[in-house]
Amino acid sequence: MKLELELKEAQNAYGLLYGQKETARKTVLSNAFDGFDAPENTRLTILETSIEFQHFDGRYANTLARLSVDTAYSEDYTQKGYEGGYRFNSGGKEEIKFLPAMADFITIASEKIDVICKLFVDIDLSFGPKMIEARKVRDAIERELREIDNARQQAKKDAILDLMKSDEGFVPVIAKPINGYGWPRSISLTMKWDWEIHSPALIKVVGQSASGKSVKVQVSRKNYDGSLHTYQVETIRMDNLTSFINREVNLRDKVESELEKFEIQQGLLL
Numbered sequence: 001m002k003l004e005l006e007l008k009e010a011q012n013a014y015g016l017l018y019g020q021k022e023t024a025r026k027t028v029l030s031n032a033f034d035g036f037d038a039p040e041n042t043r044l045t046i047l048e049t050s051i052e053f054q055h056f057d058g059r060y061a062n063t064l065a066r067l068s069v070d071t072a073y074s075e076d077y078t079q080k081g082y083e084g085g086y087r088f089n090s091g092g093k094e095e096i097k098f099l100p101a102m103a104d105f106i107t108i109a110s111e112k113i114d115v116i117c118k119l120f121v122d123i124d125l126s127f128g129p130k131m132i133e134a135r136k137v138r139d140a141i142e143r144e145l146r147e148i149d150n151a152r153q154q155a156k157k158d159a160i161l162d163l164m165k166s167d168e169g170f171v172p173v174i175a176k177p178i179n180g181y182g183w184p185r186s187i188s189l190t191m192k193w194d195w196e197i198h199s200p201a202l203i204k205v206v207g208q209s210a211s212g213k214s215v216k217v218q219v220s221r222k223n224y225d226g227s228l229h230t231y232q233v234e235t236i237r238m239d240n241l242t243s244f245i246n247r248e249v250n251l252r253d254k255v256e257s258e259l260e261k262f263e264i265q266q267g268l269l270l
Contacts (some may be wrong), residue, residue, distance in 0.1 A: 005143055010138040017134055021127040022048045028119045029069075032112040039101050047095040053105045055098060064089050065102045069120055082120045084113035096158050097147065112132060154248045161205070164217075164241075169204035172248055173267035175255045184265055185255070187247045190240045197221060197231070205241070206233055213238050220265075 035104060038044055038053070042064070047053045054061040066087035070115045073080055095102075119145060150186040161169035178186040186199040200219050207216035216236050220230040254267055255262045 003148075006227060007138070007141045007145065010134065010141055014131065014134040014138050015106075017127060017131050021123060021131070024123045024127075025049065025069075025120060026121070028116055029067075032116055033105075033108055036105060036108055037101075037140065039098060042098065047121050049172065050099075052111075055095070057094065062089070062095075063087070064095060064098050065105040065109075065111070069116060080124075082117035084109065084117070086110075153249055153253075154179075154250070156243050159270050160245050160248060161241075164203050164205040166204075169202045169218075170203055170222075171267045172200055173252055173255065173269065174199055174265045175251070175262040176265050178261055185251055185262075186266075187244055187251055188219075189236075189244045191217075191219075191234055191236050201228060202230075205243075208238075209235075215241055217241065 008009060008074040025048050026046050029046050033044055033051060036044065036053075041054065042055050043061075045054055048064060049070070053065040055064050056062075066085075068085040068087075069082050070085045076238050086109060088102060102177070111262070135247040160170055172187060174184050176182075183236050184199070188196045188198045189200050189203065190196050197219050199221065201222045202220040204218045205215050206218050209215070214235050216233050216235050218230065220228045223229050250259065252269055
C-alpha cells in the first residue's frame with residue numbers, strides 16, 4: 001500500500017511538471033500572436049506545439065492556417081532544436097474572404113518563429129532536468145512494484161505446480177459471471193497439437209523426463225452427471241503445462257480482482 005501511494009505521488013509530481021511545461025509552451029505561442037486580429041466567426045486554437053487559425057462552419061471548425069513547432073536535429077543528431085512548419089488552406093469560396101487574415105497569420109508566424117523556437121529550447125532546458133529526475137523516481141517505484149508482482153505471480157505458479165505433483169492433485173478454477181451473461185471462465189490444457197482438454201477438473205503430474213522438457217500427466221474431467229472421467233496417463237510437453245499454469249494464474253488474478261462479479265464453480269483461489 002505504501003508503494004502504491006508513493007507511485008501516485010510520483011505520477012502526480014511528473015504530471016504537474018508536464019502540465020507546467022505544456023502551459024509554458026502555450027503561453028509562448030499565445031504571446032507571439034497577441035496582436036493578431038481574428039475576424040468574426042474565426043478563432044485561434046492553441047495546442048502544446050501548434051497554433052491554428054480556424055473558421056467555424058456550423059458546428060465544425062475548418063483550419064485556415066497553421067503554425068507547428070516541430071522537433072529538429074543538427075546534421076549529426078547531437079543537438080535538438082525546433083523549426084516551424086506551415087499550412088495555408090486557400091480552400092474554396094468560403095475561405096477566400098479570409099485570405100487577408102490568413103496572410104497576416106502566416107506573416108506573424110514567419111516573423112516570430114525564430115523567437116518561438118528559441119523559447120521552446122529554453123523551456124526544455126528549464127524543465128528537462130526536473131522531468132528526468134521525476135521520471136526516474138516514478139520508474140523506480142513502478143519497477144519495484146513489478147518485481148513484487150512478478151514474485152507474487154511466481155509464487156502462485158510454484159504453488160500450482162507443487163499441487164499438481166502432490167497426491168491430491170490440482171483443481172483448476174472455473175468461474176461463472178454472476179450477471180448471467182457469458183460462459184463460465186476456465187483454462188484448457190493442450191495435450192497434443194490437435195488435442196485439448198477443456199475445463200479440466202483435476203490435474204496430476206505423475207512423472208517427468210530427465211531433461212525436464214516433458215511430463216506425464218493424469219487429467220480428469222467432469223461428466224454432465226458430475227462424475228469424473230479420468231484419462232490415461234499422457235506424456236506432454238512441459239511448455240504446454242507451463243502455458244496452462246500461466247493462463248490459470250491470469251484467470252485467478254482476474255477473478256480475484258473482480259470477485260463480486262464471479263461465482264466460483266470449481267477450485268479455490270490460492
